Amino acid sequence: xxxxxxxxxxxxxxxxxxxxxxxxxxxxxxxxxxxxxxxxxxxxxxxxxxxxxxxxxxxxxxxxxxxxxxxxxxxxxxxxxxxxxxxxxxxxxxxxxxxxxxxxxxxxxxxx
Numbered sequence: 001x002x003x004x005x006x007x008x009x010x011x012x013x014x015x016x017x018x019x020x021x022x023x024x025x026x027x028x029x030x031x032x033x034x035x036x037x038x039x040x041x042x043x044x045x046x047x048x049x050x051x052x053x054x055x056x057x058x059x060x061x062x063x064x065x066x067x068x069x070x071x072x073x074x075x076x077x078x079x080x081x082x083x084x085x086x087x088x089x090x091x092x093x094x095x096x097x098x099x100x101x102x103x104x105x106x107x108x109x110x111x112x
Contacts, residue, residue, distance in 0.1 A: 030075030030082070030110070034059075034090055037068045043095040048073055051087045051107070059090075075110060085111055 034046060044064050048057040056077040073090075077083050088110055094102045 030073075032073040032075065032108075032110070033070050034073065034092070035068060035070040036092065038064060038066055038094060040066050042101065043097075044069075045091075045093040045095065046071060047091045049089045049091055050083075051089065056083055056088070083110065 036044070038044070041063060043062070045061045046059040047055050048059055049055050057073065058078060059073055060071050075082055086109070087107055089105050089107045092104045092106070093100050
């Protein structure tokens, strides 16, 4: 059984970003949904950093079509190991080519 972490809604330029919210139910797996809406096709990069700014996971770097999209972070680092409980930051960049159109850094607590 997976457990989802919580929880905020914020605006990235003209784009609405939602970080999914739910209390943990099980200690076995973690699922942190990161949903976003983009008005046109863009390259989206999402990284997860710890509070010191160290990148723990390159989550996604791909083109998305306009609309509402969701990616899931499984609570693991780039080596596949489960990260420790704590405060993390999702770094979301929306790009047109190599130019960054919008960027948002959202802290959240990972508690399992």
